[in-house]
Amino acid sequence: MGGNSPCASCKLLRRRCAKDCIFAPYFPSDDPHKFAIVHKVFGASNVSKMLQELPIHQRADAVSSLVYEANARVRDPVYGCVGAISYLQNQVSQLQMQLAVAQAEILCIQMQQEPALPTHSQMDQDERSLLLHSNLDSIPQYLNFTSYPSSNVIQDPLKRESLWT
Structure with a gap:
């Protein structure tokens, strides 16, 4: 995103959102809870690595799955999904x-x-x-x-x- 509107991950991690931020397309600034829950369960570094290993056309689906699993893990820490x-x-x-x-x-x-x-x-x-x-x-x-x-x-x-x- 760059400039004035950092993505939700950069906002939470309190860092400058670079133009090529891997999180920006999937964690918009208007939905900070989405990244917060994924970060809490998986960690920003792990999510970043997972997204980098995937082709761009599969990343949105992967983020949806991560958000779903993270929500399930928060509700049920032992069994999750x-x-x-x-x-x-x-x-x-x-x-x-x-x-x-x-x-x-x-x-x-x-x-x-x-x-x-x-x-x-x-x-x-x-x-x-x-x-x-x-x-x-x-x-x-x-x-x-x-x-x-x-x-x-x-x-x-x-x-x-x-x-x-």
């Missing part, structure tokens, strides 16, 4: 289980109403079995969980368990 991801994966698993239970209940209700099927066609036992198994085959896909085992996942944002035990 991983804690949030694990918590959300656990919620997805619980919702998948609830969906599977609801679908099983629907299937039970449908099977209880099976006598309402046209009896004049005289469905034989094989046809009824085929109907039952075709409906049951859709349930296992909801019981397939791709997230971590529940004992390794954060169960509650206030009560944290280790991800590696």
Whole structure:
């Protein structure tokens, strides 16, 4: 930026903002909190090194990621983004289980109403079995969980368990 309007990093670090300041395009002076949080978590020197190693077209995305991770680390110093991801994966698993239970209940209700099927066609036992198994085959896909085992996942944002035990 140079001259009268130093970038947020130069303002925080109390130095003169050079014309080729690596922080200036990504940490404008009107958003000082953005650099302050990144500096607190990663340090200005490390951020500078990371940005210098990246091609210019990737730096804005890298800064966005650094800001996101820094905010997550301030909220949760131990787990950061991983804690949030694990918590959300656990919620997805619980919702998948609830969906599977609801679908099983629907299937039970449908099977209880099976006598309402046209009896004049005289469905034989094989046809009824085929109907039952075709409906049951859709349930296992909801019981397939791709997230971590529940004992390794954060169960509650206030009560944290280790991800590696």
